[in-house]
Amino acid sequence: MNCQTCGDPTSPAFEECRRCGTRVGQPAVSPGVPTYGVRGLAVAGAFAVGAATLCYLLTALFPLVGARLARSAAEQLDRDVLLGAVLAEVLFSLPYLLALLTAGTLVVIWTWRARKNLDAFPGAVPNLSPAWAIAGWLVPLANFVVPARVLADLLRNSVWQRRQSWLVGVWWVSWLVFLIGDRFVARAEQQRYDRLTELPRNDAEFATYVRFYEDALAPRLVPAVACLVAGIAFVVLIRRISAAQQDRLARAVPVWPGQPGWPGQSAWPGEPGRPAPAAPMPVAPTSPQVPPTPGGTIGA
Secondary structure: OEOOOOOOEOOOOOOEOOOOOOEOOOOOOOOOOOOOOOHHHHHHHHHHHHHHHHHHHHHHOHHHHHHHHHHHHHHHOOHHHHHHHHHHHHHHHHHHHHHHHHHHHHHHHHHHHHHHHHOOOOOOOOOOOOOHHHHHHHOOOHHHOHHHHHHHHHHHHHOOOHHHOHHHHHHHHHHHHHHHHHHHHHHHHHHHHHOOOOOOOOHHHHHHHHHHHHHHHHHHHHHHHHHHHHHHHHHHHHHHHHHHHHHHHHOOOOOOOOOOOOOOOOOOOOOOOOOOOOOOOOOOOOOOOOOOOOOOOOOO
16 A cells, blocks of 8 residues: 555555655545646746746846947947947847746746645645745745745655755755846946946947956856756756646545545445445336227237
């Protein structure tokens, strides 16, 4: 007999699963508690997170393009080329913002659904309520800590493999480095850009734009690498948590319409643990009616 929580084999010598501590015979899902499918949403969320990560990497490497355009502007003493560099960077940023908005929406919905499923899993002991699965991403300052705690709850109560808890730590650290590093780099770049000559007129003033883009690449690499690590770790977490929850939902006891599901009992007729439905009562056959012959009784 396998544990309905983690799927490991159980032994009659123990009343609880040696891996997750679930009582033997306890159902995978509590009857009457709503559950939510997360597999399709996890695929969409992972794709969106990957797209947002790739778009951010392109924006981080834009100084390579900007430096080339700035050199061209310096050779031609053409301010319009510098303006084209600014517009090109804006165009690079638009796909990232769109992908980030899409990924954020899908991730918040997935987190809430996965957290609600824990309420239907016997043996799960989450530390935070489902409300934090949404508020944790949106409340300032709380979004530096709460999402990591929610993911740790989901991983611990869904996958039941303690050795995988390091994934949450890797994602959390890289996510913080990305958030803080990106803001710090953006602020420093804005201060440096404000010191540039607004309307360059000679080679020296155009050269300051070339140096601006050349010096902007190295600081951007730190949040770019952190974003890449955070994106990969988060996709792995989404896929593993969703797969574990879907496997557990698939082990739920099926219930006939209008019949309650009881822990430890099968709801299918004829299986052990639930009596088969009573057979219909036999009905005595009736003799066929023979119509009377014209002009008298039968045999007259």
